[in-house]
Each structure stands twice: as structure tokens, then as C-alpha cells.
Amino acid sequence: MPSIRSARLPAEERFTVTITVEPVLLAAGAFFALAANRPFFAAALRGHDAGEPATWAFVAAVTALLVAVHFILMALVCNRWTLKVVLAPLFVATALASYFMARYGVFFDAAMVRNVLHTHVAEARELLAPALLPHLALYAIAPLVLLWRVRVVHTPLPRAALIRAGWLVAASGMAAVALLAVFQPLASLMRNHREARYLITPGNVLVSLISVLGRETRAAATPRQSIGTDAKAGPSWALRRKPLVLVLVVGETARAANWGLNGYARQTTPQLTAMPVINFPHVTSCGTNTEVSLPCMFAPHGRHDYDEASIRGSESLLHVLSRAGVAVHWRDNQSGCKGVCDGLSNDSVQALNAPGLCHNGQCFDEGLLHGLEARLATAQGTQLLVLHQLGNHGPPYFRRYPPPFARFVPACNHDDLALCSRQEIVNAYDNALLYTDHVLGQLITQLSAHADGLDSMLLYVSDHGESLGEGGLFLHGMPYAIAPDVQTQVPMLMWLSAGTAGGIGLDAACLRHQASKALTHDHLFHTVLGLLDVHTSALEPAWDLTHGCRDLVAASR
Numbered sequence: 001m002p003s004i005r006s007a008r009l010p011a012e013e014r015f016t017v018t019i020t021v022e023p024v025l026l027a028a029g030a031f032f033a034l035a036a037n038r039p040f041f042a043a044a045l046r047g048h049d050a051g052e053p054a055t056w057a058f059v060a061a062v063t064a065l066l067v068a069v070h071f072i073l074m075a076l077v078c079n080r081w082t083l084k085v086v087l088a089p090l091f092v093a094t095a096l097a098s099y100f101m102a103r104y105g106v107f108f109d110a111a112m113v114r115n116v117l118h119t120h121v122a123e124a125r126e127l128l129a130p131a132l133l134p135h136l137a138l139y140a141i142a143p144l145v146l147l148w149r150v151r152v153v154h155t156p157l158p159r160a161a162l163i164r165a166g167w168l169v170a171a172s173g174m175a176a177v178a179l180l181a182v183f184q185p186l187a188s189l190m191r192n193h194r195e196a197r198y199l200i201t202p203g204n205v206l207v208s209l210i211s212v213l214g215r216e217t218r219a220a221a222t223p224r225q226s227i228g229t230d231a232k233a234g235p236s237w238a239l240r241r242k243p244l245v246l247v248l249v250v251g252e253t254a255r256a257a258n259w260g261l262n263g264y265a266r267q268t269t270p271q272l273t274a275m276p277v278i279n280f281p282h283v284t285s286c287g288t289n290t291e292v293s294l295p296c297m298f299a300p301h302g303r304h305d306y307d308e309a310s311i312r313g314s315e316s317l318l319h320v321l322s323r324a325g326v327a328v329h330w331r332d333n334q335s336g337c338k339g340v341c342d343g344l345s346n347d348s349v350q351a352l353n354a355p356g357l358c359h360n361g362q363c364f365d366e367g368l369l370h371g372l373e374a375r376l377a378t379a380q381g382t383q384l385l386v387l388h389q390l391g392n393h394g395p396p397y398f399r400r401y402p403p404p405f406a407r408f409v410p411a412c413n414h415d416d417l418a419l420c421s422r423q424e425i426v427n428a429y430d431n432a433l434l435y436t437d438h439v440l441g442q443l444i445t446q447l448s449a450h451a452d453g454l455d456s457m458l459l460y461v462s463d464h465g466e467s468l469g470e471g472g473l474f475l476h477g478m479p480y481a482i483a484p485d486v487q488t489q490v491p492m493l494m495w496l497s498a499g500t501a502g503g504i505g506l507d508a509a510c511l512r513h514q515a516s517k518a519l520t521h522d523h524l525f526h527t528v529l530g531l532l533d534v535h536t537s538a539l540e541p542a543w544d545l546t547h548g549c550r551d552l553v554a555a556s557r
């Protein structure tokens with residue numbers, strides 16, 4: 001039985017609870033089930049009538065099931081010595097997870113946990129809104145203070161094992177009874193809304209964390225599989241009279257719905273609209289977050305034959321191009337290239353510290369163009385320059401653009417979106433798109449200025465979209481199967497400098513014709529190989545937008 005020490009004891013002994021491990025785990029399980037699972041219950045109870053006794057029976061049974069399952073999971077790793085080591089971080093992780101789930105409607109699947117693990121300090125700082133403090137005080141600090149007062153009573157090992165076994169049997173029995181009671185509705189919930197399991201907290205965080213760490217450990221231990229080992233320069237390389245530079249801009253969190261070129265009610269792309277760009281209005285992303293989309297965009301088999309382990313364990317498009325003789329360089333203004341540029345030339349805007357463009361570890365995207373003039377003036381051969389934007393990375397969209405781009409007003413000027421109206425959030429988001437339009441416009445202007453001595457192309461595509469309050473959802477990262485279109489429909493465009501199409505033997509009108517089709521990130525790998533005329537058995541012509549658009553007769557003229 002737990003006992004509370006008398007107040008006559010020394011100060012540090014007062015209110016100390018002497019107890020065995022199991023009741024603490026039971027209390028923790030009950031706390032998690034009741035305090036951290038509101039989003040799960042909201043999803044599970046959709047369509048249930050609150051006045052029906054059956055609904056309350058369902059809630060009671062599911063709560064019992066959650067308590068029992070979390071108890072069993074914790075009981076497998078907690079003993080007298082590990083109890084506080086396991087529970088303390090679990091309380092903090094659960095409090096953080098429940099905050100972001102309730103606030104932004106995010107799900108904690110493996111992709112989300114991978115995102116969290118790879119978050120930079122500057123990104124994390126932006127997520128720490130003042131509203132998080134009372135939430136942490138209630139859901140992390142309060143249980144931590146109680147945990148601090150717990151003193152686990154010493155029990156001889158055989159007896160401790162017996163007690164633990166008894167509790168585990170009881171918890172398993174409770175889980176079984178609860179499961180039987182709600183099997184029918186619970187099975188139908190898991191069948192129709194499989195993603196609801198990513199709302200069961202902290203089970204979602206624990207299971208996803210174990211899965212991600214396991215996968216990353218295995219991936220780190222095995223060398224990347226080579227792909228496109230037969231890559232070589234195509235016939236147009238010998239016919240070209242000028243160096244060729246392809247600039248691939250990987251956008252961030254730009255959604256197709258707010259893209260001016262796609263007919264959005266607001267003109268968010270005024271500069272690009274005035275330029276002869278080829279716009280691709282129907283492009284679907286491979287993932288709903290950077291950690292999934294980025295490696296997938298540079299892989300031969302993207303979403304149509306998705307295999308995350310194979311994508312992460314293999315070389316990327318950039319390695320194939322490099323093997324064929326393309327000079328590849330990756331410049332990053334975000335959270336790195338996610339393995340896509342491993343072993344290849346790369347730098348970051350933060351490290352370049354472009355004057356006047358960086359503050360607190362974050363830089364405006366114009367920093368991506370730093371030193372570009374010199375690079376273009378001395379360009380030789382065939383080059384691919386990848387520019388990875390910070391783009392529309394939220395929640396604080398207003399931090400993504402300099403003051404002159406705050407044209408849609410009033411714009412949300414808080415890190416915490418909950419402090420702004422929906423219109424203010426959209427205004428800030430659209431201002432950030434205006435700034436991307438400016439960066440791309442400036443890039444095209446610079447490439448145009450070198451057209452006499454250099455053939456150049458720009459290909460821009462965003463990595464995924466964003467929710468801006470539709471259906472109560474914000475940000476991105478929804479499980480792919482249930483992600484709304486705004487998170488998966490992304491802007492894409494292409495531009496060729498004067499003379500480039502003829503110079504490399506490409507029929508621009510043919511390419512323009514391809515633009516109206518429904519396309520996906522899966523086209524990127526093969527289309528870049530096609531644009532740069534790199535031949536390899538890894539190229540699948542059906543996914544190459546330049547297939548059938550090559551005109552070598554024009555190149556030889």
C-alpha cells in the first residue's frame with residue numbers, strides 16, 4: 001500500500017510517496033488516456049450520438065483499453081531504477097505531442113516523428129509559442145513534480161517479479177475485456193480511419209520513435225545502393241555550342257491553390273506571370289512533409305511504387321547525373337538535403353551568411369542567389385544547381401519575407417497562429433508566395449542576362465502544400481492517404497533562356513503541351529535526366545516529360 005510520510009520528517013522527506021512501481025504506471029497510464037487523447041476520442045466518436053448510453057459505454061471501454069495498453073508497454077521497460085528515466089521524458093513528449101495535435105490537427109506517425117527529430121534549433125524556436133507554457137505546466141510539469149516525490153519501495157527480486165507478473169496478467173485481462181466490449185465499433189474505426197491510431201498518445205510517439213530509430217540505425221549501417229550505374233552523356237552534348245546550367249529550385253510548403261499562375265483570385269506571382277514560363281497547374285506531391293517528399297522527388301520510383309527503405313537506402317538522381325559528367329551543386333536554405341546530396345558539392349545560405357539576409361539562424365531565400373553572378377560567368381560544361389528554399393515554411397509565414405513584400409494586409413505577425421484570424425494567416429502566407437515569386441523572377445533575370453554565352457533552364461517545384469485552416473487543419477504532414485488536396489497539390493514551372501531549346505535540341509512547344517497534364521513528383525527524376533540528355537537504364541521514358549520532345553535536327557543547325 002502507498003504511504004504518505006508525516007509532516008514531522010525533514011523537509012525533503014515530506015509528502016514523499018513510498019510505493020511500488022506498478023501503481024505509478026497505472027496512474028501514468030490513466031493520466032495519458034484521459035489527458036492526452038482528446039483528438040483521438042474526437043475522431044473515434046465522430047458520428048456517435050452523445051446522448052446514447054452506448055456511446056458512454058464505448059468511451060469507458062476504450063479508456064480502459066488505453067490505460068491497460070499503456071500500462072503494459074511501460075511495465076515492459078520500467079523498474080525501480082528506470083521508472084523516472086522513462087516516465088520523465090514521456091510526460092514531456094506527451095505534453096508536446098498533445099499540444100500540437102490539438103492546435104494544428106497533426107498526426108504523430110513515423111514521418112512526423114522523423115520530422116521532429118530532424119528539426120533545427122531555429123525551426124523549433126519558432127514553434128515555441130507562449131500558449132505552450134500553461135499547457136506544459138499542466139501536462140508535463142505537474143506530473144513531473146508528483147513523479148519527483150515518488151520513492152519506490154525496495155522489493156526482493158523474486159517477489160518483485162511475481163508482483164509484476166500479477167499486474168501484467170490483470171492489465172492484459174482488463175485489455176481483453178475492454179477490447180471484446182468494443183470490438184465491433186473499434187474494428188470498423190480502424191478499418192475506415194486507419195490513421196486514427198496515430199492519435200493514440202503517447203503510444204503513437206513511442207511506436208513511431210522506435211520504428212524511425214530502427215530504420216535509421218539499419219540505414220546508417222548499410223552503404224547506399226548504386227543506381228543508374230550506366231549513366232552517360234546523350235548525343236546532344238556533342239552538338240551544344242554553349243555551357244548548359246539547369247537551376248532546380250525545390251520550393252517549400254507552397255500550395256497550388258494559392259499560386260497566382262494557377263488562377264488564384266489573388267495575384268501572388270506577378271513577376272513570373274509577366275515572364276515566358278511554362279506553368280504546370282496539376283502537380284501532386286510525393287509526401288506531405290519535407291522528410292518524405294525530398295528523398296522521393298530525387299528517386300526513380302516515387303509515390304507510384306513507394307518504398308521508403310529503398311529510397312533512403314539508394315543513391316539519388318544527383319549521383320546519377322554526377323556519374324554522367326554533370327557538375328552538381330546543392331545550396332540549402334532549410335533543413336539540409338535529407339541524404340539526397342550525400343558526398344556531392346553543397347553549401348548552405350546560413351554558412352555563407354549573405355549580408356543583410358540572415359537573422360537568428362534563418363535567412364531570406366534571396367541568399368540562395370548569393371554569388372550566382374560569378375558562378376554563371378565562369379560556367380562550363382553541364383551543370384545542375386539545386387536551390388532548396390525556406391519558402392513558406394510555417395507557422396510564422398511573416399518571417400519568410402522582407403517588409404516590402406507585406407502587401408496583403410493585415411498579415412499575421414505572430415509565431416502562434418492561434419493569435420491571428422484565418423484571413424491574417426492567409427495574408428501572411430500569400431505574402432511569402434509573393435517573395436518566392438520575386439526570388440524566382442530575379443533568378444530568371446540573372447540567367448537571361450547570360451543568354452549570349454550560356455544556355456540555361458529553371459525548374460521550380462514545391463515539396464508539398466499546406467493547410468491554412470480548412471477543416472480546422474493547419475500546417476502539413478497529414479498521413480498521405482487522408483491528406484487534403486491543399487497539402488498535396490503543388491506549384492511547378494519551367495523556364496528556358498532564349499536559344500536554349502534550340503541549343504540543346506528540345507522542342508519547347510512540345511514541352512508546353514505536356515504542362516496541362518496531371519503530373520506528380522514522380523516525373524521529376526526522369527524529366528531532369530531528359531532535360532540534361534543523360535542516358536541510363538534508370539530512365540523510364542513514360543515518366544520523362546521531354547520524351548518525344550527532343551529535336552536533334554534543330555540542335556545541329
Ligand SMILES: [Zn+2]
Nearest residue numbers: 253289290463
Ligand atoms: Zn517541406
